[in-house]
Amino acid sequence: MPPPEAPAPLLVTDALVVTQDPQRRVVRADVRVDAGRFSHVGPRAPREGATVVDGHGFALVPGFVNSHGHVAMTPLRGIADDRDLAGFLETLFAVDAHRTEADVEAGARAGIAEMLLGGTTSFLDLYYFEDAVARAAEGLGIRGFLGWAVLDPELTTQRGRPLDNAAGFLDRWTGHPRISPVVAPQGVYVCGRETWLGARALAERHRTFCHFHLSETRREVHEHVAKTGRRPADWLAEIGFLAPGMVAAHAVWLTGQEIDRLARAGVGIAHCASSNLKLASGGVAPIVELRAAGARVGLGTDSVASNNSLSMLREMHLAGLAQKNHRWDAAALPAQTLLDLATIEGAAVLGRSGDLGSIEVGKQADFSLVRLDHPTLVPARPEAIVSHLAYAASDEAIDSVYVRGEPVVRHRTLVRGDWGAIREGAERAAETLWAARPPPPDPTR
Numbered sequence: 001m002p003p004p005e006a007p008a009p010l011l012v013t014d015a016l017v018v019t020q021d022p023q024r025r026v027v028r029a030d031v032r033v034d035a036g037r038f039s040h041v042g043p044r045a046p047r048e049g050a051t052v053v054d055g056h057g058f059a060l061v062p063g064f065v066n067s068h069g070h071v072a073m074t075p076l077r078g079i080a081d082d083r084d085l086a087g088f089l090e091t092l093f094a095v096d097a098h099r100t101e102a103d104v105e106a107g108a109r110a111g112i113a114e115m116l117l118g119g120t121t122s123f124l125d126l127y128y129f130e131d132a133v134a135r136a137a138e139g140l141g142i143r144g145f146l147g148w149a150v151l152d153p154e155l156t157t158q159r160g161r162p163l164d165n166a167a168g169f170l171d172r173w174t175g176h177p178r179i180s181p182v183v184a185p186q187g188v189y190v191c192g193r194e195t196w197l198g199a200r201a202l203a204e205r206h207r208t209f210c211h212f213h214l215s216e217t218r219r220e221v222h223e224h225v226a227k228t229g230r231r232p233a234d235w236l237a238e239i240g241f242l243a244p245g246m247v248a249a250h251a252v253w254l255t256g257q258e259i260d261r262l263a264r265a266g267v268g269i270a271h272c273a274s275s276n277l278k279l280a281s282g283g284v285a286p287i288v289e290l291r292a293a294g295a296r297v298g299l300g301t302d303s304v305a306s307n308n309s310l311s312m313l314r315e316m317h318l319a320g321l322a323q324k325n326h327r328w329d330a331a332a333l334p335a336q337t338l339l340d341l342a343t344i345e346g347a348a349v350l351g352r353s354g355d356l357g358s359i360e361v362g363k364q365a366d367f368s369l370v371r372l373d374h375p376t377l378v379p380a381r382p383e384a385i386v387s388h389l390a391y392a393a394s395d396e397a398i399d400s401v402y403v404r405g406e407p408v409v410r411h412r413t414l415v416r417g418d419w420g421a422i423r424e425g426a427e428r429a430a431e432t433l434w435a436a437r438p439p440p441p442d443p444t445r
Helices: 071-076 085-096 101-117 130-140 162-173 193-205 218-228 232-238 256-265 273-278 287-292 312-327 335-342 344-349 382-391 419-435
Strands: 010-018 026-034 037-042 051-054 058-062 064-069 120-127 143-150 179-185 211-214 247-250 268-271 297-299 367-371 398-403 406-410
Touching (some): 010 382, 026 382, 064 268, 064 297, 064 344, 071 085, 071 101, 071 120, 071 419, 085 218, 101 120, 101 130, 101 398, 101 406, 101 419, 120 130, 120 179, 120 211, 120 344, 120 398, 130 143, 130 162, 130 179, 143 162, 143 193, 162 179, 162 193, 211 232, 232 256, 256 287, 268 287, 273 312, 287 297, 287 312, 297 312, 297 335, 297 344, 312 335, 335 382
Parallel strands (some): 010 051, 064 120, 120 143, 143 179, 211 247, 247 268, 268 297
Antiparallel strands (some): 010 026, 058 367, 367 398, 398 406
């Protein structure tokens, strides 16, 4: 695949830069971008040949990394509310059987638009018809790490063998400048040993990674123990599946031994606080213990059917509050750590901390401009900006968003897509899908 055309040089002057560099500096600086990468972060950047943006009224923040989701499910927002995971999945599986590639693309475009308007510039996805998701991501300009869902052939609604479908997807998209295809075994409840090891082998052949759900609920764990005699993470380690660079979503119900095994294996964790809270997964994911053991941890929104938002600002806020309250410790997951999870640590989970997640010379220029005059950013003090982002800021404070130094949102408007048309496409998809849902439970019983 030929390299993309280099973006034009860009200079943002006099912004409050939340660098997320190793020192976590917050500085007033000029930021210059050349060939899609940061070339200057500091005072008095050269202006020659660059488009100049006055950054004085803005915080310049690294683009957020959403480390787990199902973006094409946007037309299903609200379709299975107020149910536990088993009831939620019953509805979702019934509706999934009616999905088409066209409505997956329509849903993905709506979800990607929502993420971009909220400052997310990279996301890790798990679904099927991922070519449709890739086209949506490519069109709107976001950076997509897209996992084709793999499960046992007798349990799928996909046409053909899921591993073969995933292999074809990897063949078609490997080498794309913004789309990174991955392999996504769904979970232990629909994947047997052969499927797990086949997914790992496929990922290794294509030099990518596996993304999967893990120990989201007690029921999942107990049923797997009844079937195999082993807890899910222990079993995956013992069959030889776990490997460096893999990403496990949820990881709520883990023992100390499983935490150590995941960390030693180099498996990253996508923590989905809002989804876990809404689906009443119970307990609180052991994020503090996972990080102490050396595991990389990022934040994920999961889908809008279980969250019901794709806002990473909201995800930071809830992730912090849940841990603090659960541990009776106001210092658990402080503001700086929450911002780390949404940026530089999220990039590390994806194996991309070398070129994503912070404002440093040489890295990809993925960032947002956040209005310092927005009510949720007052007082706009350098020493408070990280706290504001973690605990207070609204998505509406995000004015403009850039990927590779190219604007994808400018003044709260999508640059590469028309929201009216995107919304209409998602609404049309919802008509068919909502008609296919099974009757909801009687709330009076």
